[in-house]
Structure formats: C-alpha cells, structure tokens
Amino acid sequence: MATIKDVARLAGVSVATVSHVINGTRPVAPETAARVWKAIKELDYHPNAVARSLRTRTTHAIGVVVSDITNPFFATLVRGAEDAAIEAGYSIIVCNSDEDLQKEDLYVNMLRRRRMDGLLIAPVRDGASPAVQELAQSGIPFVFVDRKAKGIEADAVLSDNVQGAYLATTHLLERGHTRIGIILGIKGATTTEERFHGYRLALEEHGLPIDHRLVVYGSYRAEGGQEALRALLSLSDPPTAVFSTNNLMTLGALRELRRRGVKVPEELAIVGFDELEWAELVEPPLTVVSQRPYEIGHRAIGLLLERLRDPDLKPREIRVPVDLKARGTT
Amino acid sequence: MATIKDVARLAGVSVATVSHVINGTRPVAPETAARVWKAIKELDYHPNAVARSLRTRTTHAIGVVVSDITNPFFATLVRGAEDAAIEAGYSIIVCNSDEDLQKEDLYVNMLRRRRMDGLLIAPVRDGASPAVQELAQSGIPFVFVDRKAKGIEADAVLSDNVQGAYLATTHLLERGHTRIGIILGIKGATTTEERFHGYRLALEEHGLPIDHRLVVYGSYRAEGGQEALRALLSLSDPPTAVFSTNNLMTLGALRELRRRGVKVPEELAIVGFDELEWAELVEPPLTVVSQRPYEIGHRAIGLLLERLRDPDLKPREIRVPVDLKARGTT
DNA sequence: ACGTTTACCGTAAACGATTATATAGGCCCG
C-alpha cells in the first residue's frame, strides 16, 4: 500500500508538500499540486487515517453504546446520530450492550482504547459501570441518550418521559378507566422511573390511589411484556386498561392479547410508548405515545460536537417532546 | 492521558516489558508483571489502539456498508455481524448508503483510509461504485452481503432468493391464483433479478406466461410499495394475488390495501418477502417468505475472518435458506 | 574457576502521517 512518501517521490516533491495539498493547510503552486494529485491517482493512494490520528491526537470517530441496534427505537436513534456525525466529518462505531453492565463496561473501555473523540451512551439501568464512572473522570466528552446514569453530571438528550406517561394515563382516565395497569421496563432505569412518575401524577390529579398490584416490571423484551400482561390479567380484579411503557414489551403484550382473543379496546384498552411503523396496520390500530429517536440521536451529536469545540461548557439536558397518537386501542 | 512510557517509569521497567505484560507476548516474572498492572491501574492507563494499529498494520476493525440500518433486515444483519466480530476481537463501523452510489463510494473510501482489516458490503444496485471496483483490485478482503455486485469475484453471503420467490409464487398458484402480480425492488439489484427469476420459474412450471403488466418495479421504500400496489390495482384486469419482494415495500402495500379497504385474502391475496416481527399481529396475519438476516451477517464475518487468515482462498458463495410461512393473507 | 544455559529484561528502530523550522530562489527597491 502506497504511503505519502511514495506519492512525494513520484511527484518529485517532499512529503510536507503532499500533506499540504491533501489537507489544504498551506498554499501550494498549482502545477505542483497538479503533479501531486496525479501521483495520488496513479498510486491509488489513500491517506492513512491511523497515522494521521496518532499524530493529530484525534480520530474523528464517535463511539455509540446502545442496548440493541435491532430495536427500531435505537436503530433510528443511531441513524440520527450517524447522519449528524457524517455531516461533520465523523464516523460512528456502534456497540450493543444488551442491557448488560459487563458488556457496557467492556465496550466503553474498548472505545477509549480506540481513542474515540467522544461517546454517546444509553447507560444500562441507573447503573454506570466502572468504565462509565472512570469515563466521567477522564474528561473525554460524552453524552447520555434516552436515559442517564444517576450521579453523573453530563450532557443528556432524553424524551420527555414524565409528560409522555402523563399524557397516556390521562388519556385512559378520560375514557373512564379507573383501574389502569402499567407495564414498566427495567427497574432502576431513569426512563422507567420517569414514566412511572408521569403515571402517578395523572392518577393523583384524578384523585386515584396507586394500586401496587397494577404496576408490574418486566424485562425490556417482548417476552417480558407478555408475562407482565399475563400477570395483570390473572389478578382477581384485573385492570380495564394497560399502559405499556416500551415498544418491545408492547409487542409482547399485544401477542398475548391476540393469543387469548381478548377484545380490544372493549375488554381491555391499551396504549404503548414509542411509535411503531406497523401501529396503524394492526386491528385495531394501536394508540401510542410517540417518541423522536432520530431527533434524539441527531441532537446528541450536536451537543457532543459543541463540547468538542469547547470542553468547559457546563452540562446541558435536552428534553425531546413526545406526542400522544390516539388510535383504536383506547 | 497516560502512555506506556509513564507506566514503565512508574513500574520501574522498560516499555518493552510493559507491552509484553499487556499482550502476553513473552514471559515476565510474576512480581514484575504485578508491578506493571498496579501502575496501569494507578494511572488509569488505556493502551492507545491507534499507535498499536500503526505499528502492527492492523486495526481489528471491520467496515460495514448497508443501505439503511433503520431497516429491520439490515439491523438484524448488522447485529449478526457485530456479534461474530466482537467474539473474534473485532469492532464494526456501520455506514448507510441509502442506495446511493455516491455515498457508497464515499464510505468505502473512508473505510479504506481508516484501514479497516476488511469490509462487508451490500452493494447499491448491480452497481459497484468506482471505490468498490478499486477495492476489488486492492487486495483488501471484503464480502458481499444480501446482494452482490456484478462482475466482481468475491465472497458473498446471500439469501436463496430464487428458491424464496419460487416458494411464494408456487404457494399462490396452488391456491388457484393465475394472475399474480409481483412488486420488485430496485432494478438491476441481484436480489431483484433473482426473485423475479424464481417467480418466472414457478409460473413456467405451471405453464403460465409472464404478463409484463403484472410486474412492477418500485423503490425499496414503503412509498414505493404503495405506488406499485396502486399501479397493479388500477389495471383493467388486476391481479388476484400479489407477491411483494421486500419488507418495506410490503409495508407500503399493506397500508394501501387498508386505506382502500380491500378484503384480504378474498379480494387480493398477498405474500411478502422477509419476516416482520409484527407479521402475526396484523389482521389477517401476513404470509411471508422469511429470511435469516442475522445468519447472513454472522456467516459473512466468518468468511471474512477466514480470508483474513488465508488471503489466497478462492471466492466462496453461501446461500442462506429461506422459509415460507403460510399465514392468513393467502 | 570458567564457559554455557536459562530466564528476564532493555534499547532503539520502525509504522505513516503532521507541522515547526529552515532554506532557496526570485523580485523589488533604494
């Protein structure tokens, strides 16, 4: 593989000149530049970004740790991040933590070894693995997306979860439901807590108490939603409506409803959190609180880039709005 | 940020020794090693993978170019690739070509500058942008996934498209349909051609001619599927069944059917290509030919790693099986 | 007592770029 030296030799100039015509870092006589470009073409030369990074101490790469790229929410978030990053000349390395603290730890360290210029992290639980804690000390810029780790001051871009849950619950209350079950995600995650909080706010506003048998925690997977729904339906006085607080669990809940042949919304109303591309295709169409994952990813990169320019910025938190899409299941 | 030199100094050994205890590349006295590890902890030292890469001429990173990570098919494919890669100590950089030759070109070159050890590519159309052509010359290992570029000999992992389309079409024929429309993806893509071929095979086997008004090309997006379906339904003698050859376009087609209130499968039967997590939730449940994107990604990395070990392997092609999942829409 | 083996460890030269500093040549001007 050709190096800058080969190009210099072929063009009959020094490596410095080659570097400068490539990067435009200082004026070069037009004929000289032309000779250099010609040599580059001829040798099919691709500048070595690794060497460049070593020298300049910057990789123009951003690490992203999400729980699972297979989840449409994160896929879209990552896409938003990628578009924003590319736009600014950065690349992205994605890692899937699978909601596993160990993996999170592993990946964050790997990304540090690779000298990422910055990181986007959807932290596992309220957690903050050792690696994330150290990261916070290290001075390497990073921003939390979707959730944040407790006790760590850092930039964050999050959905307005409280508002979303409040909207969903209020919507159900307005339809006359008073026994409203809630299916929550991973215990301890900020998303879970905030969504529960919004649910509670709405109930309180209507003077209703919290019935703890109606609040169940699941995993973040479809199976978790399925089990959670089973638990709710097997209560002696089951709810007449359910608020499922994340997309995969909503999928599981719907599967269970269909399996049992439960009539929706007559026997049970249901509202999900997070839009799903097929929400309007199922019968009846699914009512959801929609998030804006693309925007979350995009703006997170925005924050990161700003911090890259000015490391002394104080931490900022962006809340991305959510919308209630009332459809057939409520 | 601490370097290996700092660690060496603190531990009172040479940099060579530090390097060797980190990499286990030569025996080091236990007490010495302990001192080194202690120094590493103390300094929160993270070896600089950039410098390492420059020296060893290997990045342990693999570039992946797909059309859109937001498409569940590619998300799952990438996930399969990532799992296989991580397992072997590699990281992955994902790029979205958006079926745009220019972007493909851009990204492939970027990945070369970053000195990826290898690439996974879902080439745009039959295309092969200049960058891909050069890549083929360069000797850098890469493998095609999902589709392949014509005229380039390289490893490839693909679905058995002909078989899939044959299965889908035969299934419809067996249900008595004789006018079967087909919604194809991007003209020129190998997937498109192979699926069309399978469709034709099945028709021929039943002694039916190809009616070219029944074969329509769309984009690869939902809107494309929607338009394609509209075109089919507006024929003077519309088809009684439709085979939609990719997931997003199937989504679009279903939307259009719902919008028009067409009775499925009575007025129109439909079968899609590629499984969808919600296929069983819609009414009626969607019949599809399911692919195995995870396996495609996983095995592609397998091929790549083998080639990394032995660059002289001759090109291999893996066909991943598909399955017909007969459900309610047929 | 001395050469040999063995077990550890250190020195310094790459890897391929960027960039501060130096230099060479040409031109203008008093």
Add this chain to the structure above:
DNA sequence: CGGGCCTATATAATCGTTTACGGTAAACGT
C-alpha cells in the same frame, strides 16, 4: 548591486506503540 521580503518547498522531530536484537546475571556443569 546588496538587502529585504515573498513564495514555495524541504528537513526532521514527533505522536505511542511493537518487536527484532541484545544484554545481564544467576544457576549449573565439569
């Protein structure tokens, strides 16, 4: 005609590792 000034280019140090070569000292054999 010499000095000053520009423009265009070259030289060489540097980034943080890996690793080919050696070196040193203790243990051992005779």
